[in-house]
Amino acid sequence: MPSPTIRRVRPAYLILLVLAPVLAGGCATTRPGVPAGSATPTAPAVWETADQPAAPSASGPASPAPSSAAPSSTAPRAGLRHVFPVRADDVAYHPTHGAYPATDIFADCGEPFVAVTDGTVLEVSRVDRYRKRGPQGPDNGGLSVALLGDDGVRYYGSHLSAVTAGVDAGVRVRAGQQLGKVGRTGNANNVCHVHFGISPPCTGKDGWWIRRGVLWPARYLDSWRRGDNREPAAEVTAWQRKHGCPKAP
Template identity: 70%
Template sequence: MRSPSIGRRARAAYPVLLLLVPALVAGCGAPDAGSSATPVSSWEAPSSPVTAAQPAAPSTVAPTSATPSPSPSPRKLRHVFPVRASNVDYHPTHSAYPGTDIFADCGEPVVAVTDGKVLEVSRVDRFSKSGPLGPYNGGLSVSLLGDDGVRYYGSHLSAIAGGIDAGVRVRAGQQLGKVGHTGNANNVCHLHFGLSPKCTGHDDWWIRRGVIWPAPYLNSWRRDGNRGPAAEVTAWQKKHGCPKAPTVTSGAG
């Protein structure tokens, strides 16, 4: 049999236990109101700090739909007057066939009209008044095939510059020789100048001496212009081809 005093002490303690239970339960499940620490479960390791996502690097691959850059334009050939002298003159026409005689003092520089390749060089004066007119009229001469497809011919030279040989590349303004009066020049210092297409496979002196009038182009180059004869020379060849030598020849060149 229990003692009455024990029963009274038990009944007195019961309300106190009921008041403590909620507080104990709350203390086990939440942090103190003043704590800033975040509770961590005993089975979970602390996570690593999360770094903010960085923007992706720009792509270095060009878009496939991009329009390709245009190709550079072909280089426009420079043209210069064929005689480098302060005292120079020329006829707008010529006897018997298209060409021009450019008058200057003997020894004045004769230069390449444009960039191109030397075709023919004559370093020996084979002209004879008793021989046939035509093939050797030019005396010392140089012909140049410009990069524009035009053949530029100069004759009656007194000298050919060193290193000027067939197949050599030259630039506009480069010296080819000197003004003279070799060949059928009537002892007058001048440069015979002719424009023509190149006809391959045979000597074509009758075409080389000139097929179109040079004066309009000389007028341009003398004023530092750049008018080119390629279109006119091409049109002439399209119409005439490479005609055979004339039966009767005359005139210098």
């Protein structure tokens, strides 16, 4: 079966990123290849993936505040399977991002956002607290899930339309297991996408400015999209050795 249609952004789109009004922690305003106000293109490709474990069915009340769990003390593992974080027939993403390293992965609202690798859920937000007149940064993500992979890397997805029932802080998940759905909550500029960030967990010195992303994810996304297994753990470790866990910008 063919691989999913995933398009890298042409250089012209980099101009859009520069010109787009990006607030601190904000995301791109247009999907790659789609002029503002136009319909989203579709593609006939089908996402092929092995059957994944079903997400736990137990559900609880909406969290009054983001729930979080302490990172596991288990030593990071190498050679883990990694998968592309959005499972959809038509997906596109920017190789760059406004203001700081991250990636916006564009797909229709409601498409599955999945665990990149085996790991433990670190933090979940089921309530959209973002307000344009409020502080820019802390609540920009809207509904979100942060996962600590068994490789020692944190993977963060935000702007979700829903978080999967039973996906709570401390829950174990497998690569490819659904964590939520693509949406446009928080500071998403009303565009359906997932803000995807890669960072160290920074135990006890964490903050949204680290969680949102510290590395450029595109080359890892390129690899996982091809079915390869490029691992970001070494780059994350090197970044943390150099920068530590910096305070808010």
